[in-house]
Amino acid sequence: MKAKYKFALVSIAISSALLSGCKTGDIATKTAQAPSVETVTLTETKITPYHTFIGRTEAVNDVDIMPRVGGELTAIHFKDGDMVEKGQLLFEIDDRPYKAALAYAKASLQKAKAQLVQTTRDAERVKKLIKDKSISEQQYDDAIAAHAAAIASVEEAKATLVSARLDLEFSSVRAPFSGRVGFSNFRVGDRISKIQLVPLVSITQIDPIRFGFDVDEKLYRRVRSAIDVAHRNDDKLDVDLTLTLSDGSLYPLDGKIYAVGNKIDLETGSIRAEAQFDNPTYALMPGEYGNLTIKLRNKTIDGLLIPSAAVQQDQAGDYVMVVGDDHVVSRRNVGLGQTYGVKRAVLTGLAANEKVIVNGLQKVRPGATVKDVELQSEQG
Structure with a gap:
């Protein structure tokens, strides 16, 4: 009887070992047969936060030149579209x-x-x-x-x-400031009246030039300190204010915050602000769209960066594929911040030391087993 009992225990032990070996073998086999993907392991790094605002360039001054006396127009001293200096003679009336x-x-x-x-x-x-x-x-x-x-x-x-x-x-009409004139609405010999509604010409000051933008009320609460510092800091030692134009090019001169509004617009829920840039070559024209970036140089925070290539989108928003310790893929919805070169800041959804798939995304789906190869260490 004892011999039979010992034999049963030995049989159970052998069976358990065989089953365990089979499971381990199955996992190893699945991993060996799984598609290969390249991953990065997330680590915290120091990043400099910045904020970007969409806006449009605006003239510092833009006025219609109206006659203040009447009479026959006897001379025009500019060509349409000329740059003129403050005090320069534009028109002569008899x-x-x-x-x-x-x-x-x-x-x-x-x-x-x-x-x-x-x-x-x-x-x-x-x-x-x-x-x-x-x-x-x-x-x-x-x-x-x-x-x-x-x-x-x-x-x-x-x-x-x-x-x-x-x-x-x-009777001598002069430019009130330096700028570019538009097209004259009158010609020599025309009769001018001081009560007419049509301007002689318009003139626009474009050096310096302003960039107007609106800041959402909630965002303004977060970026107020950065805007205030940029407003006060005329020498720009601690603030970078850069302008990216609609074609993607970076305007070569830094700017400064010129003014910030004194109230939130009730209809738009935003506050108005203006930056100012020197424009000595007249490269910027009023009405151009662009992106204004405000960055505090000496302020850094701990954050996570992921390659932009790892980010996918669907109706639910941005997401990435994460590889667990068991080599199984899972989807992770993420909240993303600003762009840093080819990387994006992660605000929510990921933690340090997690592995994110960068290459081979087309081969996988949630729940799949993969063979992951470390692409690089995720440093700034």
Whole structure:
């Protein structure tokens, strides 16, 4: 009886060993036969956070040049599309009527001054005569009133002279600032009116140039410190402000935050901000789309980076394929941050030391067994 019992125990032990060996063999066989994929093992690394905003370039100044006096247009001193300097003569309006008006105003002032001299003498005279009752009170009042009127006439003549000088000055239309002119709406010989609604020409200042963008209210809460530092930091020692143009090229000059709005727009839920860039070669034109990047140089955080090639998308969003210790593939939905070269920052969904498939994704699906080959160590 004891012999049979021992034999049974030995049989069970042998069977268990054989079964265990079969399972191990099966796993080894499955792994050996599984498709090969290349993976990276995630490790934390120091990354510099940055924020990118979509916006459009805007002119610092953009005005329509309107005439302030009327008359015949006698000369145009620019070509359409020219760059002009502040104070440069653009148009001339027939100034002969204004020269005549100026001469008349000067003469009127001299006449008023002469009249004032006379009435001043008369006023002094009647002041003495009234004491002796040599004149009537009416004569006295008339002389004093004439003197006061003469004083007012001088002031009126002075104002008329100033107005005449301005009208003559306005007959020469000059650029209010340096910039690029558009197309003239008038030609030499046209009649100009100071109450017309059509501008003579428009002029746009493009050096420096602004870049307007909107910051979502929630994002503004996160990036406010970066924007504030960029706004205050004129020498840009700690802040990089770069502009990427619509064709993907990087504008060669750094900018600075020029202004930030003082309230959240209730309709859009965003706050307005503007950056400013020097534009000495006029490479930037108002109305261009671009991406503004704000980066604090001295601020780093611990984060995970994965190759962009590892990221896939479907209706559920971004995801990657992860290989477990048992060589089985699983899907992992991820939240992604900014791009760093060919890599993306991972915000949610992954942890350090996990293996992410980079190459061979077309060979696998969740639940499949794979043979993974380490591609590289995931360092910044």
